[in-house]
Amino acid sequence: MKRIPESLIQDIRNKTDIVDFISRYLPLNRKGKNYWGVCPFHDDNDPSMSVSQDKQIYKCFVCNHGGNVFQFVQDYEKINFIDAVIKVGESINLDLSEYQGSTPEVDPKLAQYYTIMEEAQSFLQYQLRSEQGKEALNLLYERGYNDDILEHFGVGVALTSVSLSKFLLAKSYTSDDLVDVNLSRWMDEDLRDVFFDRLMFPIHNKHGKIVAYSGRAIARESTIKYINTSNTPIYVKGEVVYNSHRAKNPARHQQSIIVCEGVTDVFAFTIAGHDNVVSLLGVAGTDQQIQEVSQLNKSVILAFDGDGAGQAATFAIGKKFKRMHCEVHIWYNDSGLDPDDLLREHGQSAISDGLENKIAWLDYVMYYAIGTYGLNSFENKKKVAEFVLEELKHEDHLAQDYYMNLIADKTNLDVSILSGMLHNKQQKQERKISVVQTHKQRRISATIPEQTLLKQMLGSKEAAYRYRDALGFFIDDSAQNLGLLILDAYRIESQIQAADLLSKSMDEEVRDLLFHIEASTIPSDFDQKVFDENIRIIKRRLDNMGMDQLKQDSINQFDIGNKAEILVKAILKKREGENK
CATH class of the missing domain: 3.40.1360.10 (Dna Topoisomerase Vi A Subunit; Chain: A, domain 2)
Structure with missing residues (x-):
């Protein structure tokens, strides 16, 4: 598989709006600067996942799941990083087929089921054009369907109660397989077709494979107009969108x-x-x-x-x-x-x-509310108002103002009272979110001086290089690893965001620290005075732990292998100091 260039991955992330992308998977509502939704990664009832459009990251304040758009796709779709990048790239109409890995192996049993459905389709379409299928074909013509439409949608016909089963058995498929895909069933120890005397409409999954059928009765007097394929290993009702x-x-x-x-x-x-x-x-x-x-x-x-x-x-x-x-x-x-x-x-x-x-959604809501409750009493007018206001609480101020006046006109209720009712609904929603925002987070071990330096490093390449030259080493493990990730990112880019770093492999502690720093009120602009003071604080602590010489050796060492060895010694020495 061809490797996706780092620059292309970065370009895909930069061109993808995380709010728009996550909205394809779950509802998001704007509250303040961020968007909120029910977290899909734990049993969540109230919106606990925040999505930042400015920072292009998401974070759950309950289960601590978070990351950039690639991480969301990985976790939600349960796919690897490369496949996630390809999926996000396709959403902005990029052709990334050259980076696609080899076609994943298909379960041989499922492949067999798909083949059976294709064989059945060929037979059912053949029957429609046979002498025995003329009645069904004429019925379709009478309903206004021409040959092009019938071919386009693959319409066929199931005639007798055994014809499809006999055909598929003759093709060496087993009765168990035919039962598994709900084309056949056992009746009084005989194998019979599930569909017979019915027009057959094949149902495809989103990849274009036939997975089921909807069968419409040919006889007008039939009491059961439609029957559909039951759940099978390749079809689950409610998981397929027809066409x-x-x-x-x-x-x-x-x-x-x-x-x-x-x-x-x-x-x-x-x-x-x-x-x-x-x-x-x-x-x-x-x-x-x-x-x-x-x-x-x-x-x-x-x-x-x-x-x-x-x-x-x-x-x-x-x-x-x-x-x-x-x-x-x-x-x-x-x-x-x-x-x-x-x-x-x-x-x-x-x-x-x-x-x-076509009718706008809120116009329909008004129409539906009035049709449901009527306007013949105060209680019903109140129900209409409550019904529509519930839908208005997520709309912008212009829509709210317009439809509140419309409700007032239809119900003769005072618009100022309606405005107060809407305000109360919005406050209840905001209180739910504020509870989520104050949820206790995982403990961060990095010190405030380390966090301050890291925040400035994220916002400034100059700050990152000054740290490298003046210190080059953090006491806290997660801070040290995050610092190295930031420096590595600046080798390629002159500006970075937290969302850029989240495409890289990192421990949970480092990820939590990155989210914590991003959410903090620590200024990200480079401030020389503040920066130098925090360097001095960390140096004093290093001196107290007897690590200064090892740290200096690391800064002066150009060989990566030797540098890593010295850093390991420093970390071990630091831990010895902490255990005394």
């Missing part, structure tokens, strides 16, 4: 992603010329699905069914996307029809008009 592998590039080019409920709703938008569309395969919207969609694009248009369940899902899922810092709009649809039926009854223009006239 995400196809929508990835269109979402980037069209700068938005349309999210709907069902498979055929995706067909409807695609037919109308909007291929930046995915489905959640229902209205649950798990955290994993929300995260995957938000990584496709941060501008989300929700297009669920127009019935009551669809309206409730729009609000619930919209809130999840808002917590992921997405810009949320609602596809305008006053017909009460789902996208698939709307396309057939009113044509492609109805789909496109709904996108053109």
Whole structure:
């Protein structure tokens, strides 16, 4: 594997906004200078993780997890540093394929399952074009799907209750494997197909591999309209977003992603010329699905069914996307029809008009609140106000002012009272965060003079070189290691940040010290007088510990191996002094 140059790693980090990147994984809310979110690295209920846009680092004040954007990806995705750099690089559209390691080995069993699903797909598509599949094909034509759409989405048909199982067994796959991927099941000691007399819509994972099926009944009188693949070793319901592998590039080019409920709703938008569309395969919207969609694009248009369940899902899922810092709009649809039926009854223009006239999130919140509670009594008006204010507390002042006046107009409640209610909600949120900020941190062993020098060294190359020439050695182990990291960084760069150092390997104690110094109120600007005074303080302590000569030998030694040997002697001598 080709090594990624240090300069490229640095460039990727500099071009990546850590707040924007972490927002792809979890919701962040701005409080003061920093952003706060629920820490994903421990059982966290209140926001305890702070993300600094200025310093480009994150830190949990409970479990002490922290680092730069690469460290976050490593810990969250459970991948190595190089893969994390590549993943972050891809987010800013850099092609780092030349640095990609060899393709990781795939579990042979999983590879077998994927192959079975591909074989099944070929058979189901073949059946649709066979003589026996004509009824199903005509039904699809009647619903407005042409051959291009059927081919694009890989639509097939499952006919009799044994045809797919027999085909796959003849290809030498075992019955156990067919049951494992939920294509077959045992019934009265006979192997039967899970799907039969159904139109078959393949479901792919984000890498484009077929992992499941959604089967729609061909017979109109069927009491079960859809059945879907159960959880298998390659498919877990709630972890897959339908059509995400196809929508990835269109979402980037069209700068938005349309999210709907069902498979055929995706067909409807695609037919109308909007291929930046995915489905959640229902209205649950798990955290994993929300995260995957938000990584496709941060501008989300929700297009669920127009019935009551669809309206409730729009609000619930919209809130999840808002917590992921997405810009949320609602596809305008006053017909009460789902996208698939709307396309057939009113044509492609109805789909496109709904996108053109999309509704802003807070306008929808107002509409939904009034539709839910009504305005026919004081109590209901109060509920409407509370409902909307809860969503307003995370918005900017301009949006708050506009919608508070709108609420006042709709409910006849006094706007000053509404303002007070909103202020109380915000104060409660801020009190939660202030409790997190005062959480007791891990003990730092470096002395204040050492911390002061290190803070100035982080902010000034001149300070770092003056330390090297005048002292070159810290008493505390973690301070010493951090000092060496800073000096090493200045060999390449004229300016550095803590986030730069966090890309390097370091002990937990050094990492904690770095975070502590960054969060401290110690000035980072180089001050000659303060700097010299702290050098003198550390020198006096070194003299008292009988280490001055060893320290001086280290400064004067140019051979790296000899320098390291002398430093080891100094450290041992220091520890002897501490144990007396």
